[in-house]
Each structure stands twice: as C-alpha cells, then as structure tokens.
Amino acid sequence: MNYADTINILTVSELTQSIKSSLELQYRFIHIQGEISNLRIPYSGHMYFTLKDRDAQIKAVLFKGQQRYLPGKIKEGQSIICHGKLSVYEPRGEYQIIVDTMDFTGTGDLQIQFEKLKRRLSAEGLFHSDNKIAIPAFPDHIALVTSPTGAAVRDFLKIASMRKFWGKISIIPVTVQGKNASAEIAAAIEMACCSTDADVLVLIRGGGSLEDLWSFNEERTARAIHEATLPVVSGIGHDTDITIADLCADLHTHTPTAAAEAIIADSGALAKVFSNYKQFLMEKMQRRLGENEEKISNLRRIIGDLDLFLANYHLKLDYQTISLSNCIQRKISHLTAKLENTVDRLRNQAPLQKITHQEQKLLHLRHQLSARIHRTIERKEESFIRQAALLDSVSPLSILSRGYSIVSKEGVPAGGKVIITRSDQVERGAVINVHLHQGELECEVLNKKNGN
Structure with a gap:
C-alpha cells in the first residue's frame, strides 16, 4: 500500500497559509515590549527592524503611512511598546509583527x-x-x-x-x-x-x-x-x-x-590622468617651442647684425654709466654739505649745549646772589651796631654806671615792685630796695624830706 495515499500531504504554501491563518486569528491585536535592533529604512520609506529582549527576537515592520502616528523619531537601541498584529510573510516563511503604532519607554541596555x-x-x-x-x-x-x-x-x-x-x-x-x-x-x-x-x-x-x-x-x-x-x-x-x-x-x-x-x-584612473597630463604637457611644450622659435626668427630679422647692435648698446651703457656716476657723485656732495649744515644746526640746537649754557647762566646768577647776600648782611650788621650804640646810650644800665640807682619797694600784688620816685611814697622805717650798677642794697628809711 502506498503510504502517500492514506495521509493528507500539504504543500509548503498550504502549510504556510494554514499557519498564517491560525496566528492571525489567535493574535488579532497584540501589545509587545522590546528593544529596537537592526533598524533599516529603504527607499520605500517603510521601517524594518528587529524587536528583541534578552532571550528572543522577532521581526517587525512599520509601514510609511503609519509613521505619522509616532510620538517621535525612533532609533537603534530604543526600548518601545508595539501595538499591532502578528502576520506571516509567506515567501520567506517568517512571522513578524505588523506595527500599527508604538509607545517609547526608553533606551535599551546595550545602547545605554x-x-x-x-x-x-x-x-x-x-x-x-x-x-x-x-x-x-x-x-x-x-x-x-x-x-x-x-x-x-x-x-x-x-x-x-x-x-x-x-x-x-x-x-x-x-x-x-x-x-x-x-x-x-x-x-x-x-x-x-x-x-x-x-x-x-x-x-x-x-x-x-x-x-x-x-x-x-x-x-x-x-x-x-x-x-x-x-x-x-x-x-x-x-x-x-x-x-x-x-x-x-x-x-x-x-x-x-x-x-x-x-x-x-584607482590605478587605471591615475594612469589615464597621468597620460592626459603628459599629452597636455607635450602639446604645450611643442606650442611654446614653436612660438619661441618664431619670435627668435623675427628678432633676428629685425636686429640684423647682433654684434653691432650690442656694441652700440655697450657704448650707450658706458656713457650712461659715467653720467650716472657723476650725477650720483654730485648728489652725494650736495647731500653731504646739506648733512653737515644740518649737523651744525643740530649741534647748536642740541639739548646738551643748551643745558651747558643754562648751567653757566645759573652759576653766574648764583655768584651774583651770594655777593648781594654778603652786601645785605654787611649793611644790616652796620645798622645793628648803630642801633645797639644808640640803645646803649639810653639804657638804664648805662645811667646806673654813672652813679645813679633805682629805688623800689614791695608792692601789690605780692611779689610786685613799685619804683620810688618821690619821698612821699614811703614812710619812716619802711624797707626799700636800692638797685646799683653792680648789686643791690636793702635799706631802712630813717628819715625823709619832702620837696622837688
């Protein structure tokens, strides 16, 4: 008996379709948490990534039209919660999540x-x-x-x-x-x-x-x-x-x-570049050589006998050299004279010379001041001597030296002196003081006479 006749043999497509129907029927809408890994965004704009945790992973896709509902931009290593449905991609026999929207929960451990x-x-x-x-x-x-x-x-x-x-x-x-x-x-x-x-x-x-x-x-x-x-x-x-x-x-x-x-x-590209540069340089050199040869030929025709041409220029050069030398010499002589004149003017106006002149003037003034001070002192000394002599002539001491004396008695307040000029200023028995030219006498009044 053929074993194949007794069982129901499925094709790969039929089995995949059956699994797809069962999964989509059982997991109509799911919420799954994980970390984004291997994020890819091709030209279609759809987002393909792997949602993983420590022990497992599952593929996920977020179509371009659903991305407008995202709370922000997603990135590699980000921890999210996906809301969507489970599906099977039949050509590869892979199951994946079709993401409807997602919430962000943070960054994954590896990304951290x-x-x-x-x-x-x-x-x-x-x-x-x-x-x-x-x-x-x-x-x-x-x-x-x-x-x-x-x-x-x-x-x-x-x-x-x-x-x-x-x-x-x-x-x-x-x-x-x-x-x-x-x-x-x-x-x-x-x-x-x-x-x-x-x-x-x-x-x-x-x-x-x-x-x-x-x-x-x-x-x-x-x-x-x-x-x-x-x-x-x-x-x-x-x-x-x-x-x-x-x-x-x-x-x-x-x-x-x-x-x-x-x-x-790129060796090929470099070789091509070098070849182009070589060709460019060769062509430029050929053109430059041709142009220069033509210029030399034209110059030879114009100049004629080059030796005579150069000889004339040598003569002109010698003449100009002598003329230039004379001109330079005259200029140097003129500038030398001008410089010497300037040096003399500067020497006359030099600060050191002015300082020397002022020092001489100061010394002269100092001598004049000293002489005037001496003359003033001499005049003052002579005046002082005359005044001292005059003062001495009227001094009480000078009078006392001629035999006169000053009589005084104790007055009020205590300790004060009263000069006696009349006899009625004292009483008999009073004690008076007689000031002589040299020394003093203490006397008692024994008698007195009144009169002029």
Missing part, C-alpha cells in the same frame, strides 16, 4: 552601555583629532583585520582587484562576532603593529545589529586602536552603523567597500 562608554572615552581624548595619524596616499602593504570567510573581505579584495592594486594585502584572521571577538581583534591590531611592515591597518566587517557589532564597541578594541602605531582605517557595517571603533580610527568609512576605495588609488 554604548553611550556611557562613548562619553567616557571621549572625555579621555580617544576620539580627538590631534591623536589621528595621517593615512598614506599610496600604501605598499595593507593589513586586513577581519574574518577571512566573510563578505567584507571579498568586497575589499574586489575593489583592490578592480583598481589594480600593486602592493601587498595581508589578512589577519579574527572572529568579528561573539564573546572572544574583542580580545582577538585587539591582539591582531597589536601583532600587526609590532610584527609586520604594513603601511596601514584596515578593520572591516559586514553589517548587523547592535549585538552583532558589539565586539567593535568594547573598550579593549577601542584602546587597541588608540594605541596602534599604524594608521587605522575602519569600514564596519552599513552606512547607518557607527561604532566606538569608528570613532577611535584614524579614518572612518561606512562599509568595507568604502574603506578599500578610500585607501587604494
């Missing part, structure tokens, strides 16, 4: 780690342009750090072949995804710098999600690129991908193909 490491390394100066090494224009030896079996290395070698690269390309095989990928990449960079004669180091990998490219976002990879003694070119992922390794590299390109185009000159 990425931003945190990016800020820290930027603060340390690992991305600064001052640390960048110039890329050689025509390298002879290129070292590729990549997976030897990936599409990235094939794309790079394809460009090298198309551009007829004349040098050497060394492939340093590493794992570009997984737990130990960062350690392998760092070790390969160090080995290329120490053990090869490469001119430039190229780090390439195909596109992928944030998780797929994570080995290029680890600190160990970043520091290995920063410490490399060779210039490092990165060509990782697609046009929208950016990694920490790209920021540390001396030259960042968006794809492996772009990396190859950036460092490998």
